[in-house]
Amino acid sequence: MLIITIDGPSGVGKGTLAVNLAEELRLNYLNSGSIYRSIAYIAEINSINLNNTEELINIGSSIIFNIKPDSHDVEIIYEGKKINNFIFSEETAKRASKISSNKKLRLSLVSIQRSFAKEPGLIAEGRDMGSVIFPNAEIKFFLTANNETKAKRRLNQLKEKGINVSLTQLIDELNERDKRDLTRKASPLIIPDDALVIETDNKSIKDVKKEAIKHINNCN
Secondary structure, three states: OEEEEEEOOOOOOHHHHHHHHHHHHOOEEEEHHHHHHHHHHHHHHOOOOOOOHHHHHHHHHHOEEEEEOOOOEEEEEEOOEEOHHHOOOHHHHHHHHHHOOOHHHHHHHHHHHHOOOOOOEEEEEEOOHHHHHOOOOOEEEEEEOOHHHHHHHHHHHHHHOOOOOOHHHHHHHHHHHHHHHHHOOOOOOOOOOOOEEEEOOOOOHHHHHHHHHHHHHHHO
């Protein structure tokens, strides 16, 4: 089964590339960040302390992820309701970044993430897809960009969702999030040894996708 991982910090274009490749190659798609966001969102609406590891793990085990191969989409179901549209606020992103440093929680979610690997294959994007979740993946990418580029991209994403936030605030938040990801003891953000690094500054998604497809074809 073909597994392709795409890792990197926030705002480098992982999600856009992953969705484009999933559609092009007709593979399943895992956005690992959406799992942490879902747990953070549910903890928030239920007033659960983010330091309560046992409760966070319970939340993770109670979420249903319905993989829809035809649309390369995943329905995230909690207590019978689809919550996809509620997990992409900046506040939820901040909470998700904090709980992602929880080693016990991360370990509890490994099997859930690996369960996305179904025929005909998988595009998995996140922070530790190629290093921890799918270390034997056939093809690995690591995307990079400077923080101003990342913040501008994130700003445009939020504007499309009707969320207003300043560029300066986003740069500060991305710096903080990157520092947490890079320095956490559990599955820190690293470049897998066998990953192709793509710098996405000044590149369109078309250019990045072209570079990725070329590498995939060379590996086959």
